[in-house]
Amino acid sequence: DTEVTQTPKHLVMGMTNKKSLKCEQHMGHRAMYWYKQKAKKPPELMFVYSYEKLSINESVPSRFSPECPNSSLLNLHLHALQPEDSALYLCASSLSGSGGPLSSYNSPLHFGNGTRLTVT
């Protein structure tokens, strides 16, 4: 069982829809991440929240909007997506993040099982 929970597991949406992906962890981790993975490609970083503040945005189009309501939750709001946005969206968390007391401590990312998104 993964300690990072993502919902839904699968999502099909039209290009005019608005939907949200949700991620939750209760490991006390202070950094949370969104990655996107296309078939036969490595995961690509989209956003990082460190201590509930957005620390990295990898020039992601504005049709993707992240939100971190608290240290345990991470959302990704989707609006007006394109068919090429279809992919596996992975959430991850790690114990430490930049800007905090443990920022010099390297810790591995723990991933959820992802949301398989199809845009029609």
Next chain:
Amino acid sequence: DQQVKQNSPSLSVQEGRISILNCDYTNSMFDYFLWYKKYPAEGPTFLISISSIKDKNEDGRFTVFLNKSAKHLSLHIVPSQPGDSAVYFCAASADTDKLIFGTGTRLQVFP
């Protein structure tokens, strides 16, 4: 520009033998390296990591070797088991929140 590369897209090894997966990187600022295993329809699972101050880290059947001068790391799995069949990703970071993944190697362990 792929900063982390795994030049072997696939590897086939007999059960009980050693599996060696390789990874090369270009950014000399990388100081933390990890290996992940991924099964279909699941997220990547953390296996083992190594800091740039070390050249070897061992955890059970898994050992990671780091050669900083060559900008190369490898993962050794011994003995290999059929359950090890998966896609393996190496990843690296440079003292930031940004983890860069390699292109992946599909390992198949056959009886």
